[in-house]
Amino acid sequence: MDLHRSSIILLILSILSPVTISMRYELTSGHTKCISEEIHANALSVGKYSVVNHNEDHHPLPSSHKVTVRVSSPQGTAYHEADGVESGQFSFTAIDTGDYISCFTAVDHKPETTLTIDFDWRTGIHTKDWSTVAKKSQVETMEIEVKKLFDTVNSIHEEMFYLRDREEEMHNLNISTNSKMAWLSFVSLAVCLSVAGLQFWHLKTFFQKKKLI
Amino acid sequence: MERRQAKIHVFVLIGLILLNSINQISSLSVTVNDEECVQEYVLYEGDTVSGNFVVVDHDIFWGSDHPGLDFTVTSPAGNIVQTLKGTSGDKFEFKAPRSGMYKFCFHNPYSTPETVSFYIHVGHIPNEHDLAKDEHLDPVNVKIAELREALESVVAEQKYLKARDTRHRHTNESTRKRVIFYTVGEYMFLAAASGLQVLYIRKLFSKSVAYNRV
Numbered sequence: 076m077d078l079h080r081s082s083i084i085l086l087i088l089s090i091l092s093p094v095t096i097s098m099r100y101e102l103t104s105g106h107t108k109c110i111s112e113e114i115h116a117n118a119l120s121v122g123k124y125s126v127v128n129h130n131e132d133h134h135p136l137p138s139s140h141k142v143t144v145r146v147s148s149p150q151g152t153a154y155h156e157a158d159g160v161e162s163g164q165f166s167f168t169a170i171d172t173g174d175y176i177s178c179f180t181a182v183d184h185k186p187e188t189t190l191t192i193d194f195d196w197r198t199g200i201h202t203k204d205w206s207t208v209a210k211k212s213q214v215e216t217m218e219i220e221v222k223k224l225f226d227t228v229n230s231i232h233e234e235m236f237y238l239r240d241r242e243e244e245m246h247n248l249n250i251s252t253n254s255k256m257a258w259l260s261f262v263s264l265a266v267c268l269s270v271a272g273l274q275f276w277h278l279k280t281f282f283q284k285k286k287l288i
Numbered sequence: 289m290e291r292r293q294a295k296i297h298v299f300v301l302i303g304l305i306l307l308n309s310i311n312q313i314s315s316l317s318v319t320v321n322d323e324e325c326v327q328e329y330v331l332y333e334g335d336t337v338s339g340n341f342v343v344v345d346h347d348i349f350w351g352s353d354h355p356g357l358d359f360t361v362t363s364p365a366g367n368i369v370q371t372l373k374g375t376s377g378d379k380f381e382f383k384a385p386r387s388g389m390y391k392f393c394f395h396n397p398y399s400t401p402e403t404v405s406f407y408i409h410v411g412h413i414p415n416e417h418d419l420a421k422d423e424h425l426d427p428v429n430v431k432i433a434e435l436r437e438a439l440e441s442v443v444a445e446q447k448y449l450k451a452r453d454t455r456h457r458h459t460n461e462s463t464r465k466r467v468i469f470y471t472v473g474e475y476m477f478l479a480a481a482s483g484l485q486v487l488y489i490r491k492l493f494s495k496s497v498a499y500n501r502v
Binding site for chain 2: 217220221223224227228230231234235241242244245248249251252255256259260262263266267271273274278281282285287
């Protein structure tokens with residue numbers, strides 16, 4: 076791996092619910108930044124990335140301003156890979172629930188340059204393209220707004236189910252830990268007594284054999 | 289670890305039709321070694337910026353709770369709008385005094401890297417001034433915007449609860465592992481100590497040592 080990659084910041088999106096990430100961050104040459112997002116199974120996920128061109132007169136970016144991108148699933152299989160590109164996009168349907176990681180590595184270059192990457196990653200309901208659904212008239216504007224609210228409410232509802240399931244899992248985990256602790260302390264007592272008993276018995280037979288008792 | 293800046297741009301939904309719906313969600317968690325900053329652009333003065341953050345900590349064995357991170361919000365003018373010190377997770381909300389690029393910084397006073405999961409939302413509700421400016425705007429739009437903001441606050445709360453739940457899970461799983469590990473270790477230690485005791489006593493009574501020594 077790259078020797079210069081001494082510092083890697085892992086940006087983890089700990090939210091499972093549909094999320095819009097539209098962000099810019101800076102990357103110095105040779106370094107890697109990863110963003111991971113937890114995606115539900117069968118959720119659609121769309122991402123667009125590009126290196127931001129600070130030049131006002133739209134000169135082409137120098138070759139040092141290129142990134143290597145890799146989007147991988149929780150198992151490690153790569154859903155999208157690109158080497159030395161300035162921009163691109165990807166979309167996939169998640170097969171299983173888990174942390175999907177997209178890593179950006181700035182191409183190594185001396186002297187070290189800092190690139191700004193614009194990354195837009197959407198999952199779930201936010202992949203819906205409202206601009207194609209939008210109409211021009213006034214009433215339908217409101218209809219779209221209300222539709223969006225409806226989608227949001229639905230996603231909140233699903234999220235509540237998910238949270239409830241997780242809470243139940245944790246509840247079960249705690250109960251099992253509790254009972255395991257009780258069981259283990261009994262076993263500990265038994266181990267203590269049996270060890271002491273064995274010691275006693277062994278030393279007794281030992282001394283009897285030695286004819287000291 | 290050098291400072292990194294993550295700038296987050298507002299994602300403005302399309303065109304004139306939806307000019308009142310600034311829907312900006314940015315939720316990440318970042319590993320903070322020293323200081324991590326996230327920049328967010330606030331379009332309108334008077335917007336309510338709300339959010340929360342939770343420190344999803346790495347394993348702590350001895351402390352009762354995470355020592356926490358320091359959180360500061362700096363306005364584009366440079367003055368500090370809000371600051372929270374030494375918390376392991378909190379919510380915040382403030383009204384932006386002016387528009388521009390606001391900086392949300394996490395500072396880690398300790399040497400261990402911590403992961404912070406945060407969520408920032410900038411909400412805009414059109415007021416009478418906007419209504420007067422644009423004749424396409426209906427008072428209904430104001431109500432819809434208020435509804436949307438209320439829903440966003442529910443979403444924010446959910447994300448906060450979820451992050452806290454993750455942390456609790458983490459703590460619980462670590463507790464469980466440690467309980468089992470320490471208990472089994474205790475058994476083995478007890479058995480070993482007892483075995484060593486027996487061996488020592490046997491050695492004291494062995495033939496190579498005269499009986500009188502004991």
